[in-house]
Amino acid sequence: MATVIARPRATLSAFAFPIASALLFFLLWQTGALLLGSDLLPGPVDAIGAMISSHDEGYLWSDVGVTALRVLGAFLIAFLIAIVAGTLFGLSDFAARLLGGWVTVAASIPSLVCVVVVYLIFGINDYSAMIGAALVVAPSMIDTIWHGVRSINPELTEMARAFRMPRAVQLRQVLAPQAAPFLFAAARSGLASVWRLMIFVELIGRSSGVGYRIQFFYSLADMPRVLGSALPFVILMLLFEIFVVRGIERWAFKWQRREMQ
Numbered sequence: 199m200a201t202v203i204a205r206p207r208a209t210l211s212a213f214a215f216p217i218a219s220a221l222l223f224f225l226l227w228q229t230g231a232l233l234l235g236s237d238l239l240p241g242p243v244d245a246i247g248a249m250i251s252s253h254d255e256g257y258l259w260s261d262v263g264v265t266a267l268r269v270l271g272a273f274l275i276a277f278l279i280a281i282v283a284g285t286l287f288g289l290s291d292f293a294a295r296l297l298g299g300w301v302t303v304a305a306s307i308p309s310l311v312c313v314v315v316v317y318l319i320f321g322i323n324d325y326s327a328m329i330g331a332a333l334v335v336a337p338s339m340i341d342t343i344w345h346g347v348r349s350i351n352p353e354l355t356e357m358a359r360a361f362r363m364p365r366a367v368q369l370r371q372v373l374a375p376q377a378a379p380f381l382f383a384a385a386r387s388g389l390a391s392v393w394r395l396m397i398f399v400e401l402i403g404r405s406s407g408v409g410y411r412i413q414f415f416y417s418l419a420d421m422p423r424v425l426g427s428a429l430p431f432v433i434l435m436l437l438f439e440i441f442v443v444r445g446i447e448r449w450a451f452k453w454q455r456r457e458m459q
Contacts, residue, residue, distance in 0.1 A: 216440045240422040248426025257411070262430050265400065265407040268327055269393045275332035276388050280339035284384070287340070288347025298344070305337035309395060310402075317403050327399045335391045339384040346380020382447060389443075393435060397428075 224242050231241035240248075252258040283301075287294040316330035350373060358372045400409025408431045415423035 216436065216444075220436060237421075240425055244422045245425035245429050248420075248422040249429050252411075252423070252426055252430075258430060261406065261408050261411050261427070262434060265393075265396060265409065265431060266434065268324060268331075268400070268407065269389075269396050271324075271328040272331035272335070272396060273385075273389050273392045275328060276336040276339055276392060277385060279332065279336045280343050280384055280388070281381075283336075283340045284343025285347055287344045288350075294344070301337050301340050301344070304333070305341075307334075309334045309398065313399055313402065322403045324404070327396070327404060331392050331395045331399050334395055335388050338391070339388040342380055342384040342387070343377075346377050346384075349380070350376045386443060390435075393431070397431075 227239075228241050228243075231239045231244075236244060249258065283297075287298050287301075312334050313327075313330035316326050316333065320326040320329065354372050354376070358367075363372070396407075397409040397412065400407040401413045404410050408427055411427040412424050415427060
């Protein structure tokens with residue numbers, strides 16, 4: 199009975215805290231606008247008004263959609279690179295010693311240099327934007343997965359082999375639960391980094407998307423429109439965090455909750 203009652207409470211808590219955090223953010227934003235003045239920092243009402251104007255002018259959701267697709271593409275590229283390289287370095291000491299140092303080198307390259315070089319090689323297009331963003335974000339994701347694979351308990355793997363557990367069962371019941379927290383951490387941090395970086399990539403090299411729109415209104419010194427252009431994408435990512443990321447997290451780690459009961 200207690201478990202049945204606890205589930206709705208856990209679900210409510212999962213949604214209540216992000217919503218409360220968002221409300222606190224808007225309250226602090228409004229307080230800052232009152233202290234600094236709307237000329238320096240337009241408040242939430244001004245930003246929402248600018249967002250509505252953008253919607254009425256017909257480009258708001260097309261910009262958000264274009265940027266969201268670029269973010270998704272860049273994230274998938276980075277995550278694939280991270281899984282392959284991180285797993286390789288985690289399982290092979292030879293590969294880690296030979297190539298592992300390049301992860302640190304790649305992480306130290308300025309984002310602007312990486313994006314500009316990709317633009318020069320592949321041209322200024324959506325594919326270059328996704329590849330450039332992915333290459334900037336991938337090193338930190340590789341490092342997370344690398345250390346996650348290295349932390350897998352070899353005794354559990356040997357035990358599974360001793361009991362002649364099928365490989366598919368080993369992967370599902372032994373390896374996946376141990377690696378899942380690190381994969382999820384890499385994916386979560388990588389997605390957050392990619393969407394922030396994509397705004398910058400669009401700002402310097404694309405003629406559409408949220409980053410381009412922010413740069414356009416910045417050139418006009420229209421601060422409410424700058425914030426109004428960014429706000430829908432921030433709201434979209436907040437909803438994605440609440441309804442998608444946290445839902446996947448609860449599903450992926452439900453085995454931990456079962457063990458604690």
